[in-house]
Amino acid sequence: MRDKQIEDLKDYKYGFSTDIESFKAPKGLNEEVIKFISNIKKEPKWLLDWRLKAFERLKVLKEPDWQKPKYPKIDYQDLYYYSAPKSFKDKPKSLDELDPKLLETYQKLGIPLNEQKRLNGIAVDAVFDSVSVATTFKETLTKQGIIFCSISEAVQKHPELVKKYLGTVIPLTDHFFATLNSAVFTDGSFVYIPPGVRCPMELSTYFRINASDTGQFERTLIIADKGSYVSYLEGCTAPMRDENQLHAANVELIALDDAEIKYSTVQNWYPGDKDGKGGIYNFVTKRGLCKGKNSKISWTQVETGSAITWKYPSCILKGDNSIGEFYSIAITNNHQKADTGTKMIHLGKNTKSKIISKGISAGFSDMTYRGLVDISPKATNSNNFTQCDSLLMGNKCGAHTVPYIKNKNSDSNIAHEATTSKISEEQLHYCQQRGLNPEEAVGLIVNGFCKEVLQQLPMEFAVEAQKLVGISLEGSVG
Amino acid sequence: MEEQLKIDFEKNLKDFSYSDQEKKFKETNFKEFLKQGFPNRKLENWKFSDLNQIIQSNIGELTFYNDYKKENQIDKIELISELEHNKIIIVDGKIEKIDFKFEDQDKIEVLVEQGEENIRENINSLINLNNAFSNKFCKIIIKKNYSLKKPLVIYHSTNKNTQFKNTNLRIDFKLNENACLRLIDIFKDNSEKNFLNIYYNFEIDKSSILKNYKIDKSINNNVKYSYNNVKQQVNSISETFILSSGSKFFKNEINCDLLGQHSSAFVNGIFDLDDENHHEIKSNINHLVENTKSYQLVKSVLEKKSKAVYQGKIFVSSEAQKTDGYQLSNAILLSENSEFNAKPELEIYADDVKCSHGSSSGSLDENSIFYLMSRGLNYKEAKKLLINGFLLDVIEKITDEEIKNLIKNLLGVKE
Numbered sequence: 001m002r003d004k005q006i007e008d009l010k011d012y013k014y015g016f017s018t019d020i021e022s023f024k025a026p027k028g029l030n031e032e033v034i035k036f037i038s039n040i041k042k043e044p045k046w047l048l049d050w051r052l053k054a055f056e057r058l059k060v061l062k063e064p065d066w067q068k069p070k071y072p073k074i075d076y077q078d079l080y081y082y083s084a085p086k087s088f089k090d091k092p093k094s095l096d097e098l099d100p101k102l103l104e105t106y107q108k109l110g111i112p113l114n115e116q117k118r119l120n121g122i123a124v125d126a127v128f129d130s131v132s133v134a135t136t137f138k139e140t141l142t143k144q145g146i147i148f149c150s151i152s153e154a155v156q157k158h159p160e161l162v163k164k165y166l167g168t169v170i171p172l173t174d175h176f177f178a179t180l181n182s183a184v185f186t187d188g189s190f191v192y193i194p195p196g197v198r199c200p201m202e203l204s205t206y207f208r209i210n211a212s213d214t215g216q217f218e219r220t221l222i223i224a225d226k227g228s229y230v231s232y233l234e235g236c237t238a239p240m241r242d243e244n245q246l247h248a249a250n251v252e253l254i255a256l257d258d259a260e261i262k263y264s265t266v267q268n269w270y271p272g273d274k275d276g277k278g279g280i281y282n283f284v285t286k287r288g289l290c291k292g293k294n295s296k297i298s299w300t301q302v303e304t305g306s307a308i309t310w311k312y313p314s315c316i317l318k319g320d321n322s323i324g325e326f327y328s329i330a331i332t333n334n335h336q337k338a339d340t341g342t343k344m345i346h347l348g349k350n351t352k353s354k355i356i357s358k359g360i361s362a363g364f365s366d367m368t369y370r371g372l373v374d375i376s377p378k379a380t381n382s383n384n385f386t387q388c389d390s391l392l393m394g395n396k397c398g399a400h401t402v403p404y405i406k407n408k409n410s411d412s413n414i415a416h417e418a419t420t421s422k423i424s425e426e427q428l429h430y431c432q433q434r435g436l437n438p439e440e441a442v443g444l445i446v447n448g449f450c451k452e453v454l455q456q457l458p459m460e461f462a463v464e465a466q467k468l469v470g471i472s473l474e475g476s477v478g
Numbered sequence: 479m480e481e482q483l484k485i486d487f488e489k490n491l492k493d494f495s496y497s498d499q500e501k502k503f504k505e506t507n508f509k510e511f512l513k514q515g516f517p518n519r520k521l522e523n524w525k526f527s528d529l530n531q532i533i534q535s536n537i538g539e540l541t542f543y544n545d546y547k548k549e550n551q552i553d554k555i556e557l558i559s560e561l562e563h564n565k566i567i568i569v570d571g572k573i574e575k576i577d578f579k580f581e582d583q584d585k586i587e588v589l590v591e592q593g594e595e596n597i598r599e600n601i602n603s604l605i606n607l608n609n610a611f612s613n614k615f616c617k618i619i620i621k622k623n624y625s626l627k628k629p630l631v632i633y634h635s636t637n638k639n640t641q642f643k644n645t646n647l648r649i650d651f652k653l654n655e656n657a658c659l660r661l662i663d664i665f666k667d668n669s670e671k672n673f674l675n676i677y678y679n680f681e682i683d684k685s686s687i688l689k690n691y692k693i694d695k696s697i698n699n700n701v702k703y704s705y706n707n708v709k710q711q712v713n714s715i716s717e718t719f720i721l722s723s724g725s726k727f728f729k730n731e732i733n734c735d736l737l738g739q740h741s742s743a744f745v746n747g748i749f750d751l752d753d754e755n756h757h758e759i760k761s762n763i764n765h766l767v768e769n770t771k772s773y774q775l776v777k778s779v780l781e782k783k784s785k786a787v788y789q790g791k792i793f794v795s796s797e798a799q800k801t802d803g804y805q806l807s808n809a810i811l812l813s814e815n816s817e818f819n820a821k822p823e824l825e826i827y828a829d830d831v832k833c834s835h836g837s838s839s840g841s842l843d844e845n846s847i848f849y850l851m852s853r854g855l856n857y858k859e860a861k862k863l864l865i866n867g868f869l870l871d872v873i874e875k876i877t878d879e880e881i882k883n884l885i886k887n888l889l890g891v892k893e
Binding site: 066390393394395396397398399401402403404405407408409410411412413414415416417418419420421422 | 813
């Protein structure tokens with residue numbers, strides 16, 4: 001039975017593409033295209049100016065090259081920066097008007113957009129290439145004053161909030177990919193939780209790249225006002241294509257006094273085929289700002305897809321007593337490469353951070369944990385604990401750990417530990433002796449290895465992620 | 479600075495009789511240095527310090543010419559009295575005296591001429607600078623099956639009048655099969671505001687043992703850089719201990735290639751810093767074959783505005799199965815202005831390995847102080863006792879009893 005399941009899962013099951021007519025901006029990166037995007041989204045002038053400012057800055061910025069996974073040069077003029085299903089030129093008012101092909105696509109991905117069909121209380125914002133297709137459970141949320149919509153909609157309906165917070169965590173001038181995103185971002189989610197509200201359901205965005213030759217540049221902005229709580233989850237897939245596609249998103253989180261944001265990612269972009277051909281370049285900038293006192297931001301990520309993953313979800317702990325957490329599982333197989341980790345920047349007093357990172361590399365893949373813990377002179381009584389473990393399967397892959405640890409405050413403590421090893425023969429033998437086949441044994445051990453992180457995921461996704469962990473490693477044993 | 483460099487380099491070439499081969503070697507290195515300049519923060523190895531800036535603020539303008547014909551006085555240099563030893567005395571990068579009086583003379587060979595092919599690897603710009611300006615290389619060869627009876631102490635000293643000067647020294651060591659050398663580097667600075675650049679090359683043959691102890695204890699205002707390049711063959715052992723304390727700035731780099739099976743490398747260090755001193759250790763342990771082992775332990779005690787940096791790297795190539803690599807760094811920050819930065823790095827391409835690292839930094843444990851004070855010690859005594867114990871961990875790793883006691887006395891650490 002299980003063998004059959006594996007057989008089904010071995011191939012990337014989200015690899016289909018939807019044959020839908022799309023409407024694209026002209027190829028290339030220039031002022032015209034930026035104006036085109038801004039125009040089609042009917043954006044106010046300040047936002048267009050903001051985009052153009054980013055574009056000016058982009059001209060002088062250089063692409064960074066210090067990362068471990070190297071990739072062939074990307075021709076930024078050979079990409080479409082905007083792609084939307086044609087039926088979207090006039091935005092459909094409700095699901096009934098939505099192209100049935102799109103509904104079908106999401107059905108196939110296991111994300112029904114029809115509210116009645118959903119079993120569990122999760123509100124979804126579905127992003128297809130450059131536009132948000134549908135956002136579910138809007139009404140339920142609105143009753144509590146929660147704003148959950150696409151960022152284009154937020155620009156129209158809540159410009160004051162967007163203007164106030166956009167670019168405050170990831171400034172325009174940050175680095176190449178962040179600036180590129182600021183100039184050409186198309187869509188993404190916007191969440192605002194009013195003071196004292198505990199968001200009653202999981203909010204989630206589902207990203208799908210469909211059109212070829214496109215880059216996806218979404219922008220997510222989450223604001224948790226005083227004393228509020230929100231848990232947010234993102235998932236991503238893309239069709240199987242031979243070419244590499246660029247995904248450069250920006251995610252900004254802002255937690256005010258006593259607020260808490262929990263951000264989970266299950267990233268399953270198309271990783272390329274067995275020989276490393278094709279796949280998504282996942283170069284994402286994610287940063288959270290604990291702006292207020294006693295605020296908390298927690299990142300959880302399960303990274304199994306993408307040809308190259310290059311991201312460091314970070315926390316800036318500015319408010320006193322704020323807490324930052326980072327839990328990560330990164331799995332690379334075949335020719336995948338990952339350079340991921342986190343940055344914890346302690347600025348406020350009594351701030352705490354915790355980093356748990358588990359890396360598993362198999363096949364010909366290469367995995368790097370790169371992290372920064374920086375305790376500034378004013379961050380008295382701060383604490384950090386970091387643990388990063390790597391598991392290697394075979395001697396064709398690599399696992400690297402590059403932590404940067406800076407302590408400038410004598411009343412603060414930093415502890416860091418890392419180990420690298422393989423699955424021990426004893427463990428395997430023990431499991432096999434009890435009737436598991438080698439693959440099952442490895443799956444069991446790996447799940448145990450990842451448990452600390454999997455536990456942090458919202459319940460509904462933990463199961464899925466656990467399965468994903470197993471699938472990603474198929475074929476790497478024996 | 480470039481003008482000065484060029485003038486000094488021409489003078490250096492003119493004044494001393496270098497062979498054509500040597501000249502060519504020096505010229506290539508000089509060009510490379512001109513191209514790269516002093517290392518800055520853009521280089522991963524210098525992420526936490528900018529040497530240009532350090533030289534500017536601590537020294538000012540440097541000159542590079544050293545008169546290797548001049549006789550320097552050496553009788554003023556205070557020697558270690560606690561233990562009998564062979565010695566090499568160096569003043570301003572020039573070897574003034576080599577004395578192996580406790581050894582069989584035919585077992586040790588000292589070549590001063592530049593003999594065989596030099597190692598042409600392009601390591602970093604400071605090594606280029608060293609190669610361009612240092613005197614003729616000295617190569618010390620320990621013959622097969624010979625263990626030195628007494629340790630060899632190298633005294634690094636500067637002349638009273640030397641100031642604003644860059645001095646360069648390069649010594650190559652070769653330990654033939656089954657040889658053993660205990661080497662102590664001691665710094666005796668007689669003048670201030672110089673930049674000392676030291677480059678050692680070690681070739682350690684089968685079953686040989688090298689123990690290198692670097693002691694920088696006396697307080698001085700010099701800027702120092704030292705690079706140890708160690709190549710180890712089958713069954714060999716290298717042990718490096720660094721006591722980093724006295725100088726204004728000191729960076730120790732250890733590059734260790736484990737080329738033979740069952741070879742092992744140990745790097746241990748203590749940062750005991752005060753005032754505005756800034757010290758660094760950068761280690762690079764390359765496990766290149768199966769069954770090799772490395773162990774690193776670095777502890778820091780930081781007072782006032784001092785800053786310590788430890789960048790330790792373990793590299794394991796895909797052939798190097800059964801590698802055992804371990805690395806630990808602990809730091810105690812005693813003042814609110816002190817700073818500790820660490821970058822413990824693992825780069826691993828083989829799966830059957832056991833590699834781990836740990837790093838911690840923080841203040842003295844208040845509970846331990848409370849415990850000691852409740853037993854009648856005052857705060858100062860309690861603090862001293864705790865630091866004592868903290869540092870003793872590293873000192874206990876020294877495998878040579880004689881030298882261990884010497885270092886204990888120097889640090890005032892008691893058991």
